[in-house]
Amino acid sequence: MRLSSRPVLIGLPYLWLLLLFLVPFGIVLKISLSDVAIAIPPYVPVLDPSEGWAGITGFLSQLDFENYVWLTQDDLYWKAYLSSVRIAAISTALTLLVGFPLAYAMARAPEQWRPSLLMLVILPFWTSFLIRVYAWIGILSNEGFLNQALMGIGLIDAPLTILNTNAAVYIGIVYTYLPFMVLPIYATLEKMDGSLLEAAEDLGCTRLQAFWAVTVPLSRPGVIAGCFLVFIPALGEFVIPSLLGGSDTLMIGKVLWEEFFSNRDWPVASAVAIVLLLILVVPIVLFQRNQERSA
Amino acid sequence: MSHTEVFAPWDDPEATPLISCQDVTKRYGEFTAIERLTLDIFPREFFALLGPSGCGKTTLMRMLGGFEDVSGGRITIDGQDMAGIPPNKRAVNMMFQSYALFPHLTVWDNLAFGLKRSDMAKDQIGDRVEAMLKLVQLQKFAKRKPHQLSGGQKQRVALARALAKGPKLLLLDEPLGALDKKLRQQTQFELMDIQEKTGTTFVIVTHDQEEAMTVASRIAVMDEGRIVQVDTPGRIYEAPNSVYVADFIGDVNVIRGRVSALNGESAELNWGEGKRPIRATAGAGAVHDASGAFVIRPEKVTIATEEPTDRHNRVKGVVEDIAYLGNLSTFHVRLESGDLISAQLANSRRFANRGITWEDPVWLSWSDTAGLVLGD
Ligand SMILES: Nc1ncnc2c1ncn2[C@@H]1O[C@H](COP(=O)(O)OP(=O)(O)O)[C@@H](O)[C@H]1O
Ligand SMILES: [Mg+2]
Numbered sequence: 260m261r262l263s264s265r266p267v268l269i270g271l272p273y274l275w276l277l278l279l280f281l282v283p284f285g286i287v288l289k290i291s292l293s294d295v296a297i298a299i300p301p302y303v304p305v306l307d308p309s310e311g312w313a314g315i316t317g318f319l320s321q322l323d324f325e326n327y328v329w330l331t332q333d334d335l336y337w338k339a340y341l342s343s344v345r346i347a348a349i350s351t352a353l354t355l356l357v358g359f360p361l362a363y364a365m366a367r368a369p370e371q372w373r374p375s376l377l378m379l380v381i382l383p384f385w386t387s388f389l390i391r392v393y394a395w396i397g398i399l400s401n402e403g404f405l406n407q408a409l410m411g412i413g414l415i416d417a418p419l420t421i422l423n424t425n426a427a428v429y430i431g432i433v434y435t436y437l438p439f440m441v442l443p444i445y446a447t448l449e450k451m452d453g454s455l456l457e458a459a460e461d462l463g464c465t466r467l468q469a470f471w472a473v474t475v476p477l478s479r480p481g482v483i484a485g486c487f488l489v490f491i492p493a494l495g496e497f498v499i500p501s502l503l504g505g506s507d508t509l510m511i512g513k514v515l516w517e518e519f520f521s522n523r524d525w526p527v528a529s530a531v532a533i534v535l536l537l538i539l540v541v542p543i544v545l546f547q548r549n550q551e552r553s554a
Numbered sequence: 555m556s557h558t559e560v561f562a563p564w565d566d567p568e569a570t571p572l573i574s575c576q577d578v579t580k581r582y583g584e585f586t587a588i589e590r591l592t593l594d595i596f597p598r599e600f601f602a603l604l605g606p607s608g609c610g611k612t613t614l615m616r617m618l619g620g621f622e623d624v625s626g627g628r629i630t631i632d633g634q635d636m637a638g639i640p641p642n643k644r645a646v647n648m649m650f651q652s653y654a655l656f657p658h659l660t661v662w663d664n665l666a667f668g669l670k671r672s673d674m675a676k677d678q679i680g681d682r683v684e685a686m687l688k689l690v691q692l693q694k695f696a697k698r699k700p701h702q703l704s705g706g707q708k709q710r711v712a713l714a715r716a717l718a719k720g721p722k723l724l725l726l727d728e729p730l731g732a733l734d735k736k737l738r739q740q741t742q743f744e745l746m747d748i749q750e751k752t753g754t755t756f757v758i759v760t761h762d763q764e765e766a767m768t769v770a771s772r773i774a775v776m777d778e779g780r781i782v783q784v785d786t787p788g789r790i791y792e793a794p795n796s797v798y799v800a801d802f803i804g805d806v807n808v809i810r811g812r813v814s815a816l817n818g819e820s821a822e823l824n825w826g827e828g829k830r831p832i833r834a835t836a837g838a839g840a841v842h843d844a845s846g847a848f849v850i851r852p853e854k855v856t857i858a859t860e861e862p863t864d865r866h867n868r869v870k871g872v873v874e875d876i877a878y879l880g881n882l883s884t885f886h887v888r889l890e891s892g893d894l895i896s897a898q899l900a901n902s903r904r905f906a907n908r909g910i911t912w913e914d915p916v917w918l919s920w921s922d923t924a925g926l927v928l929g930d
Contacts (some may be wrong), residue, residue, distance in 0.1 A: 457621055457655035460641040462668030463720070472667075476658045 273497040284536075293531035300523050303529050326530035335514065340538065342509040346425065346500075347493040348433035354480065354489045357433055358385065358440030362481075363474075365441070366448035372447070380438050392431060399427050399503070423505035431499040435491065440485035447481030448474070480549060487546035495535055511535055562786075563596035564772065568693045572597045572632060572723060573618065574830050579626035580613050580779075587613045589779040590627065597722075600749050600756045601790040604802070605776030611759040612651070614776075615725045618757065619648045632722060642671075647721040651728045653712040655700040657680060661687075661695040668719045686714040706737050713745075717752060726758040730765065742768050763803045767791070775799050791851075793840035797928055800849045806854065810930060813846040821927035823848045826891055833866050833922045839929020850900035850925030857885050860918045861911060862915050868919040871895065873912055885910065887918055 284332070293302040306322040307314050330336045365376045383391060398404045399422040406418040421427050451474065459469035497512030511531065518528035563569035571594035580588040588610045595601045603611045616622040617629060620641035629636045631646065642647075647668070656664050665686050669679045687693045690710035700708060709729060716724055721850065727747070730738045746769050749756050760766050765774045767787045774784045775798075783795045794800035797808055811825030821836035823846055832848050840846050862868055871887040874894065886900045897918055910916060 274863045368661040368870075452652060452654065454650045454652050455656060457641070458648075458650055458656070459667070461619060461646075461648050462715070463671035465640075465642060468671065473656060 287529045287532055290525050291326055291533050293526045294325065295524050295526050300525070301523050308327050310419055326526045329527060330534060339511045341510045343494050343511040346428060346510060350429050350493050351486050351490045353429055354433045354440045356488060356492055358437055358485060359444055360481070362441045362448055364481055365445050365516045380441050386439070388435070389498070392498060395434065395503060396422060398431065399430065425504065425508055427503035428500050428508055428524035431503045431512055432496060435499065436489040439488035443484040443488065444481040447478045451477050461509050480527065483549045484546070486544055491539055491542055494539060561771065569596055571595055574630045576628035578617065578624050580617060582689050582924050587779055593774060593779055593781060593784065595755065595757060597755055598767055599755055600746065600758070600771045602684060602761060602770035602773045603757065603759045603776060604766045604773050605761065607761060609776045610779040611776060612727055615648070615727050615757065617639060617757055619646055619725055620644050645722040646725060647716040647719060648725040649712050649716040649727065649729050651731065653708050655708060655711055657700050660696065661692060664711055665715050667715065672719060677905060679911065680716060686718050690714040693847040697718060705732050706741065709733060709741065710858055717754065723757065725753045726756060728759050738765070747771060760816055775802055793845040793926070794849070795839065797801060797847050797849060797930060800906065804898065805852050806849050807852060809848040809893055811846060811848065813840050813842055813927060815841040816840060820922065823927050829891070832925070834925040834927045835923050837926035840927045841929060845930045847928050847930040849928060850920055854894040854920055854924040855897035856919050857887070857897040857899065857910065858919070861917050862919045865919040866922055868917055870915065872916055873914045873916055876912065887916060
């Protein structure tokens with residue numbers, strides 16, 4: 260009994276991976292190699308097991324890389340990938356800029372406050388993500404709270420156009436993914452021994468020098484983890500650019516959605532998804548490395 | 555300093571102290587951690603702060619290092635008032651209780667950390683680091699990170715790092731606290747050796763009285779934010795100025811009573827109706843006809859089966875317990891009064907007392923100058 264339960268325990272995560280990742284991946288990969296068709300499902304070929312061996316070979320012979328070739332021919336796609344990488348990278352940098360001081364302040368706060376501060380960081384997750392993004396529309400639009408407030412205190416005469424620009428997308432991503440940046444950085448800063456900073460000062464550093472020489476290098480694993488945790492989902496982000504971004508905000512998530520739902524071109528949409536996955540594999544592998552090294 | 559001359563700048567009215575604390579007070583809100591503390595520490599001293607946990611040792615060190623402001627009074631180091639001077643502007647280095655080695659840097663870079671931020675030339679830094687590694691015998695470990703070192707090695711890196719900049723004053727907060735007993739004793743001698751070699755003034759914090767006795771030129775015994783006595787280890791041991799100090803340093807027998815006679819050097823303590831008063835040396839605070847305490851070290855008490863009629867101080871009792879501590883034996887004797895007195899003998903003499911065992915009636919005695927009568 261004990262002996263036989265071991266393989267099951269080890270096998271369970273693999274079964275999980277197989278069912279929830281590899282099988283869907285295989286299906287998407289297969290669709291990406293198919294041709295679009297006006298049918299249900301909207302692509303050919305479809306495997307018909309009743310035809311036996313001939314059916315399988317016939318099915319395989321109809322698969323090709325046409326859709327991937329197509330992705331290189333229309334410059335919309337690589338521009339969208341590039342623009343996604345750029346937007347994700349800029350958003351990640353901005354999130355770091357906002358998140359690091361926040362995490363730092365939390366780690367320096369009196370110990371009895373820290374659980375409440377952590378709670379505040381996680382609190383937004385308690386409401387629907389969509390509602391929060393719609394709330395930003397209310398804040399950022401021309402007649403929104405932000406413009407009203409700025410005009411109210413006389414800082415500007417005419418409303419600023421923020422909504423439906425890339426700036427709104429950055430704001431949305433920074434806002435949404437901030438906890439993913441703050442939490443890992445907080446975790447590294449919080450376990451840092453405060454006497455290290457005193458030792459640095461003792462050895463001749465000013466407060467600022469001690470921060471650069473000790474705090475920053477020691478928080479590096481947290482910073483790297485936070486950056487990946489923001490960059491990876493931001494790269495494929497769809498809701499934020501489509502609700503807050505403008506018509507010129509080009510992101511691959513939006514392209515994918517349009518291919519899938521507007522064009523009903525499932526094969527091309529699948530090819531877009533597969534390439535996105537390949538782009539993501541690089542940072543994901545790097546992220547894993549970082550986690551292993553800091554463990 | 556010649557070899558014949560004793561190092562005792564504290565007895566020299568001409569000597570200028572390196573550190574001078576005048577009425578130094580430290581308050582945390584309502585709580586007073588250090589209260590009107592006045593103290594001089596001289597160049598090249600190995601000065602120990604000794605006291606129970608929470609008495610303010612670390613607080614005093616942190617004020618010397620510049621990590622805490624003083625709430626009152628004045629600290630001068632080398633004649634300069636330290637008020638408002640941050641740690642990085644003081645010619646003082648600290649070896650932290652937790653060692654505080656930078657985990658992301660190698661041993662070499664830990665030692666070079668302070669030097670890189672001084673005005674030392676780049677090519678000299680390497681030489682200095684090598685010299686420091688040699689001083690603490692860690693040449694082979696230069697490339698290791700702190701987590702690859704043993705406790706003793708970490709301790710030596712922390713020491714070398716604190717000494718690298720050649721401070722006038724080195725503060726060591728329980729530097730050996732994390733080491734096991736054997737390594738501790740060995741390291742104590744290394745510390746003394748390094749202190750002598752570098753000529754740096756050391757102020758060490760410890761709660762281990764043996765350690766303080768071993769390493770220090772002078773010891774300050776602290777209690778609840780105050781200094782109770784500052785003296786050489788020998789005088790702290792032989793002439794404690796209070797029962798607290800006598801009790802804190804080594805083992806001591808205490809008998810309480812009333813001072814019945816006080817003439818010059820000697821005093822007598824009346825410790826019970828019908829008992830012969832104890833005759834002893836008059837110590838600090840003894841006042842005629844006031845309450846007092848007689849203190850005597852166990853090794854100064856003699857134990858015998860026959861009554862030693864030649865001694866004034868002799869009492870009868872029963873052996874309650876015997877402890878053999880390798881080279882020493884301690885007899886715990888219950889007196890008829892109920893007091894428990896210990897007598898300690900070197901084991902070479904143990905055989906002479908072989909006859910004495912549990913429940914035996916015995917006589918304890920001591921000379922007229924072996925103990926002290928202190929105020930209580
Ligand atoms: N930052 C602080 N805030 C409040 N009380 C403190 C602080 N630091 C130390 N204390 C108190 O001051 C007293 C002396 O502490 P400390 O100097 O660390 O003692 P020691 O080193 O002799 O064990 C203790 O009672 C401690 O609780
Ligand atoms: Mg302490």
